[in-house]
Amino acid sequence: MQYPSLNALLIQIATWFISLAFLAFFSIEIELIELVFCQGVFAAIASYFLRMAVWWFFIHLFFAPAIFIALTFNLPPLGYLMAFVLFILIYGSIHRTQVPLYPSSKAVADVITTLFPKNKAFSLIDLGSGGGKLLTSLSTLNLNGNFYGVEAAILPFLASRVRGLFSQSNCSFSWGNFWQYNLSSYDIVYAYLSPAPMNKLWKKALQEMRPGSILISNSFVVPDVPPSESIAINDFNNSVLYIWKI
């Protein structure tokens, strides 16, 4: 599904028509709040049958009810605008990337450290480095590494820059789109993204990464490409690191 947010919009519009037609056809009279929940149920069911990712089910189910409830608070319109702007600053163009902000755990940093060479220099790039916590932890634990982070969302990027100021100098952060970065100069590429970009990431890795380098994906597999190794992490998310030797 290439444009899930467009599909979501179409589902929302279509299920409003379906809900109203359903009620008119069966001459059912209900309160506005009931109508709103009825539309949410239709929209959630539609997203299930159209095989949208599982989180869309819950977004559709609660989207109209959430708007209805928010309107009852009579908040000033500026409040919604500010919330929207804050959301964009934190999550960037998540509707396009389909990758939310979610930090790797400390346990992940500890396990990744065991994979690094101990007596020679190496470089690692974190694709979508969020607030920079993972890289600053890694750079403190591994002084023989050079760590680079690329982050598209502005507030996490600024947070990572501030973190970088207080951590080792072998850690640097850039603001941008990691798809525009060539991966050939890194020994290790780390990604904690979502299922959506994994096929594209694998193609990029095959085209650009050097033989002998490794790709680590936290939690998300590349469909039909078995990893060289996988490591289960004992953390809050039960993360699994998937490792491909290129």
Ligand SMILES: C[S@@+](CC[C@H](N)C(=O)[O-])C[C@H]1O[C@@H](n2cnc3c(N)ncnc32)[C@H](O)[C@@H]1O
């Ligand atoms: C799940 S978080 C992981 C954060 C960090 N790597 C960690 O492991 O703690 C994914 C991050 O990737 C960022 N991101 C998604 N697509 C991106 C892109 N094309 N370019 C740069 N950053 C991107 C998101 O904004 C988000 O902050």
